[in-house]
Amino acid sequence: MPDLDAQRTRIQTRNRQAILDAALEAFSSNGYAGVTIDRIAEGAGLSKPNVLYYFPSKEAIHHALLDGLLDLWLAPLRDMDPDGQPLDEILAYVARKLDLSRRYPRESRLFAHEILQGAPHLAPVLGGQLAALVADRAALVAGWMAQGRLAAADPHHLIMSIWALTQHYADFDLQVRAVLGPGHDPFAEAGAFLDRMYRRLLTP
Amino acid sequence: MPDLDAQRTRIQTRNRQAILDAALEAFSSNGYAGVTIDRIAEGAGLSKPNVLYYFPSKEAIHHALLDGLLDLWLAPLRDMDPDGQPLDEILAYVARKLDLSRRYPRESRLFAHEILQGAPHLAPVLGGQLAALVADRAALVAGWMAQGRLAAADPHHLIMSIWALTQHYADFDLQVRAVLGPGHDPFAEAGAFLDRMYRRLLTP
DNA sequence: CGTCGATCTGACCAGATGGTCAAGAATGAG
DNA sequence: CTCATTCTTGACCATCTGGTCAGATCGACG
Numbered sequence: 397m398p399d400l401d402a403q404r405t406r407i408q409t410r411n412r413q414a415i416l417d418a419a420l421e422a423f424s425s426n427g428y429a430g431v432t433i434d435r436i437a438e439g440a441g442l443s444k445p446n447v448l449y450y451f452p453s454k455e456a457i458h459h460a461l462l463d464g465l466l467d468l469w470l471a472p473l474r475d476m477d478p479d480g481q482p483l484d485e486i487l488a489y490v491a492r493k494l495d496l497s498r499r500y501p502r503e504s505r506l507f508a509h510e511i512l513q514g515a516p517h518l519a520p521v522l523g524g525q526l527a528a529l530v531a532d533r534a535a536l537v538a539g540w541m542a543q544g545r546l547a548a549a550d551p552h553h554l555i556m557s558i559w560a561l562t563q564h565y566a567d568f569d570l571q572v573r574a575v576l577g578p579g580h581d582p583f584a585e586a587g588a589f590l591d592r593m594y595r596r597l598l599t600p
Numbered sequence: 601m602p603d604l605d606a607q608r609t610r611i612q613t614r615n616r617q618a619i620l621d622a623a624l625e626a627f628s629s630n631g632y633a634g635v636t637i638d639r640i641a642e643g644a645g646l647s648k649p650n651v652l653y654y655f656p657s658k659e660a661i662h663h664a665l666l667d668g669l670l671d672l673w674l675a676p677l678r679d680m681d682p683d684g685q686p687l688d689e690i691l692a693y694v695a696r697k698l699d700l701s702r703r704y705p706r707e708s709r710l711f712a713h714e715i716l717q718g719a720p721h722l723a724p725v726l727g728g729q730l731a732a733l734v735a736d737r738a739a740l741v742a743g744w745m746a747q748g749r750l751a752a753a754d755p756h757h758l759i760m761s762i763w764a765l766t767q768h769y770a771d772f773d774l775q776v777r778a779v780l781g782p783g784h785d786p787f788a789e790a791g792a793f794l795d796r797m798y799r800r801l802l803t804p
Numbered sequence: 805c806g807t808c809g810a811t812c813t814g815a816c817c818a819g820a821t822g823g824t825c826a827a828g829a830a831t832g833a834g
Numbered sequence: 835c836t837c838a839t840t841c842t843t844g845a846c847c848a849t850c851t852g853g854t855c856a857g858a859t860c861g862a863c864g
Contacts, residue, residue: 407811407861425718430633432851446812448853505716511772512709512716514629522778530779547800552780553793560768561761568715568764574726575734576756589757596751597800611831611841636821650842652823 412450414440419457424502427509428458462510462517465503466526472496473533473555482540483598490558490590497566498583504566530555546598554597561590616654618644623661628706631713632662666714666721669707670730676700677737677759686744687802694762694794701770702787708770734759750802758801765794 418439422431433454437447451457472492476485497504510518534551541548565572565586572582622643626635637658641651655661676696680689701708714722738755745752769776769790776786 405810411811425716427631427633427713427717429631430717433853434851443813444852445814445854449811452853454852508712508716508771509631511775512629512712513631513634515774519774519778522775526775527779527781549796550789550793553789556768556776556779557765557793557797560764560772563768564760564764567712570719570723571715571726571730572760574723575731575760577731585754585757589754589761592753593761593797593801597797609831609840615841637823638821647843648822649824649844653841656823658822 408450411440411442411446415442415447415450415457416461420461420502420506423458423461423509424505427513459517461506465507466518466521468500468503469496469507470526470529473529476533476536478536482537482545483595486537486546486554486598487591487594490562490594491587493558493562494565494583494587494590497562501566501569504563508563508567544600547600549597558594561586612654615644615646615650619646619651619654619661620665624665624706624710627662627665627713628709631717663721665710669711670722670725672704672707673700673711674730674733677733680737680740682740686741686749687799690741690750690758690802691795691798694766694798695791697762697766698769698787698791698794701766705770705773708767712767712771748804751804753801762798765790 415436419431419436421439422435431454433447434444436454436457437444440447447457451460472489475492476489480488510516515522530552534555537546537551537554540546541551565582569582573580576582576585619640623635623640625643626639635658637651638648640658640661641648644651651661655664676693679696680693684692714720719726734756738759741750741755741758744750745755769786773786777784780786780789
């Protein structure tokens with residue numbers, strides 16, 4: 397079994413990365429149960445026993461992918477600046493989150509699968525880290541609203557609405573493209589639409 | 601094999617319904633691959649061979665569930681009245697769609713699973729029936745906007761945003777409750793929030 | 805070149821899963 | 835009550851899947 401602490405050799409770095417990449421591709425579109433180690437191995441260009449040489453189990457691969465995903469996902473919310481202009485801060489947050497969906501659709505779908513399944517791995521984090529960050533940011537937004545710098549709206553639902561809308565363009569990409577038809581750039585149009593929507597909602 | 605055309609006997613009606621109900625429960629929270637016929641049988645209070653007496657395969661059960669789901673899902677959009685007051689019509693649509701999410705969360709999740717997986721069964725319908733209905737309704741909304749009875753906004757993205765937001769409260773229920781904490785009624789709050797949001801967005 | 809640890813693989817195993825089948829049990833029309 | 839039809843099931847099968855293992859191969863380094 398290779399050292400768990402750090403990647404020692406170049407081969408380890410390359411193969412672990414290949415496995416994680418193939419697994420992300422597979423898990424994000426088929427869900428945990430819909431993926432076999434053989435398929436991951438094939439995607440990574442390795443044999444099944446070789447995959448299990450780098451990770452002790454299918455479960456461990458999945459866990460490695462989920463690990464740190466929440467951090468990536470919440471970074472844009474964390475980056476909201478309490479000292480910035482309220483409306484700009486929120487619109488910038490929306491833009492950053494949408495960009496995340498555009499750049500990391502597989503991660504977005506992995507997350508969606510996990511929540512849909514009852515979040516067997518994320519459950520503790522949801523009620524802890526996630527709820528805490530949202531409470532903090534909701535308080536910030538509520539403060540802005542109390543000062544009259546933003547129009548009033550439920551801050552928790554405001555934040556969740558941003559998640560829902562930005563995730564949608566990644567998770568339901570297929571449906572979005574089916575509805576829009578060819579010749580559209582869903583993410584670009586979504587950026588304009590969301591900017592307009594939140595601007596009108598929140599302008600005092 | 602029982603007659604495929606119609607439910608003949610009371611036993612057939614009861615057992616087919618029990619199977620579909622157990623299957624919906626299972627598929628909606630675990631996805632197609634995450635469900636075994638044994639589990640469906642257990643949920644329905646039948647033996648595995650007995651389940652396969654009513655449906656020829658696991659696939660057939662899944663198909664039966666998906667069949668007609670899109671109709672249920674699009675009914676509220678279809679019900680939009682071209683002769684009504686534009687803003688009222690859209691707000692009523694939002695409310696109806698949210699209510700659908702609240703009353704049929706399992707169906708919502710089943711749909712989400714299907715799209716996430718690449719819609720192996722719904723794909724043809726998405727590009728056909730769905731796109732056609734949306735195009736029709738988008739034109740209606742665009743007409744209202746052109747008459748100045750609604751503020752301008754991309755009609756396709758408007759409709760999709762309503763889907764995204766209402767689905768979110770069903771599909772990500774776990775996350776929503778984790779964020780809000782106890783003592784909240786997510787759907788009631790969402791109703792108020794969404795009404796406010798779309799009212800501000802669309803009021804001319 | 806020789807050695808030793810890192811990397812890789814074919815063969816294999818136990819358990820789970822979708823599905824079949826022949827025969828038994830229940831049902832209901834006459 | 836009779837008997838054909840409907841319903842139910844235990845036993846079974848082929849296949850797939852996660853995971854193991856002994857040993858083969860590779861590659862860096864003395």
